[in-house]
Amino acid sequence: MASKLGRSIIKAQRPIRPKGQVKCEIHKQNEIVLLCQDCKMLIYTKCSITLHKEHINSFLEISDIKTRHNKILQDFVNETENVNIPKLNQEIISSRTKKTSCKPMYDKRRKNIIDNTEKCKLELDKITEDYIALCDKMELAAMDLIQTHITDLESRLKTLRELSSEYKQTLQTGTSVLVYDSVSEIREMDPDIPPTPNIDMTQFTPGIDRLSHLKQAIGNLKFTTDHLQAGSATSGHSDQRPVVRPKQSTETGQASTGEVRYKLRDRPTVMSQFPYTDTISTDCPTSDGRAWMCNWYTDTVNLIDNQGQVIQTIRHRSNIQDISLDPTTGRLWFCCSSDKTICEVSTSHKPVTRFTTWDESLSLCVTREGRVVVGTRGYRQVVMYTVDGQVLHTDIVEGGVRSISQCGVTGNITVVVDYEHIIVYNSTLQLLFNYQREGIQARGEWIQVQRSFILDQISYLTVVYDSKGNIVIADRTRSTIELISGAGKYIKTLHTNKGLQGVVGIQKGDVLWSYLKLDTGEGGLKLLKYYSD
Incomplete structure (x- = not known):
């Protein structure tokens, strides 16, 4: 007899007659001869004129359906023995094999983590050793410098004492010629005492946000918990979600200080270009070479391929102000200014409201830590929320926040305020620096232009x-795309467009999606590659 668990594949039903019983349940001394198809019951002849008389058109003799049912049974047996049982056996074997490989797999993963951590420790020790050696070297140089200064001062002091004694004697007994020569000598002297040299030739600034940088250096540990968390929220987010950090650039240097070594192309290579008639206020390229396009005057968002073909459209009940892709899940988020809502597009491609804001939202960015940064209109703030709407950090700015982006290397957050200046924060909205266009005057071309203009x-x-x-940076006034370092240092004008320059977005592999006026005069997109491989 099958166990209770094994019987779970058979649908529950209310038994009317024991399986295989040939006697009628009502007329227990008589054998069943008919099938009432309406009731799906086997009955005796008298039942057909009493309890089932309304179903007379559905009656079939039990002997007539045996052949057909025999075929159903035979098909089931054949499929079970030839397909389902072998499949289940194979799945059991596969699962047992996978179970056997589980411990070695995780042992290897743990070893990789430990080995990489040891390497990081060795590299940290080497950096520390180099820093200490540099401090020792600079200490000796500083001591030599100050000693040279002291020796020079002592020589000056000795000379002054000798001259003072000599000039006293000249005053008493010297001739007119000697007095003249002495005064001439005094006039040629350098009366200024040289300043003490600066011996503080090094500076050490302790790193901020050390924990996130150390995690990034050790490596990424990605894991999914959906199948382990019964009853989890539909959004798939929680405050305990894993922090998945993008891989650090393999280029030599530190991206956080703008010192990464890389090679820029003389001019960007156009990977693709195509017309796109709709206005675009935000474009968010995906990791698979497509992009979500938003127009803040409409209630729709389009997903297009790299030739401009619309693949999917998301529609909402009110106009969508701005969009952002969750860097961990890849899901689309958007904000609506009119009803002050922050929404996520679920796996079924339906927008779900995650929380509401107390001020009209102009822009948003979902961070790698699972936070939602929102720029507001009325109170002119940058606000960081959890995915369920709890306020974590805020900062007041001098205008509406038009664009927000997070750095995948440092975690810093950059915002555009009223199209006029750029503010860079750390990952908890602590101000790092402001950037305005006068910061790129070093190129020389702005020197002759008045600052107010x-x-x-x-x-x-x-x-x-x-x-x-x-x-x-997309600059609409000059129709250019500018590149600055993460520390705010101007690097290069990547592209100058002959007409309108619109918004930009970055695809994986540093492919730039730029909305602009094409050479044909119509609006469209160019996909540009500006780093050399």
């Missing part, structure tokens, strides 16, 4: 970080 004409549309930790 520059500031009046600034129109930064969007900012996005690339994989090197550099910031790409």
Whole structure:
């Protein structure tokens, strides 16, 4: 007899007659001869004119259906023995094999983590050793420098004492010629005492946000917990979600200080270009070479391929102000200014409201830590929320926040305020620095232009970080795409467009999606590659 667990594949039903019983349940001395198809019951002849008389058109003699049912049984037996049982056996074997490989797999993973941690420790020890050696070297240089200064002062002191004694004698007994010569000598002297040299030739600034940088250095540990958390929220987010950090650039240097070594192309290579008639206020490229396009005057968001073909459309009940992709799950988020809602598109492609804001939202960015950063209109703030709407951090700014982006290398967050200036925060909205266009005067081309004109004409549309930790800026006024380091140092004008320059987005592999006016005069997109491989 099958166990209770084994019987779980048979649908529960209310037994009317024991299986295989040939006697009628009502007329227990008589054998069943008919099938009432309406009731799906086997009955005796008298039942057909009493309890089942309304179903007379559905009656079949039991002997007539045996052949057909025999075939159903035979098909089941054949499929069970030839397909289902072998499949189950194979799945059991496969699962047992997988179970056997589980411990070695995780042992290897643990060993990799430990080995990489040891390497990080060795590298930290080497960096510390180099820093200490440099301090020792600079200490000796500083001591030599100050000793040279002391020797020079002592020589000056000796000379002054000798001259003072000599000039006293000249005053008493010297001739007119000697007095003249002595005064001439005094006039040629350097009366200034040289300043003490600066011996503080090194500076050490302790790193901030050390924990996140150390985790990033050790490596990424990605894991999914959906199948382990029964009854979890539909959004798949929680405050305990794993922090999945992008891989650090393999280029030599530190992206956080703009010192990563990389090679820029003389001019960007156009990977693809195509017309796109709809206005775009935000574009969010996906990791698989497509992009979500948003127009803040409409209630729709389109997913297009790299030739401009619309693959999918998400529609909402109110206009969608801005969009962002969760860097961990890849899901689309958006904000609606009119009803102050923050929404996520679920796996069924339906928008779900995650929380509401107390002020109208202009922009948003979902961070790698699972936070939602929102720029507001009325109170002019940058606000960091949890995915269920709890406020974590805020900062007041001098205008509406038009664009927000997070660096995949440092975790820093950059915002555009009223198209005029750019603010860079750390991952908890602590101000790091402001960037305005006068910061790129080093190129020389702005020196002859009045500063007031520059500031009046600034129109930064969007900012996005690339994989090197550099910031790409779309400048509508000059129709250019600018590149600055993560520390705010101007690097290069990547592209100058003949017409309109719109928003930009970054695809994996540093492919830049730029919305602009094509050479044909119509609006469209160019996919640009600006780093050399």
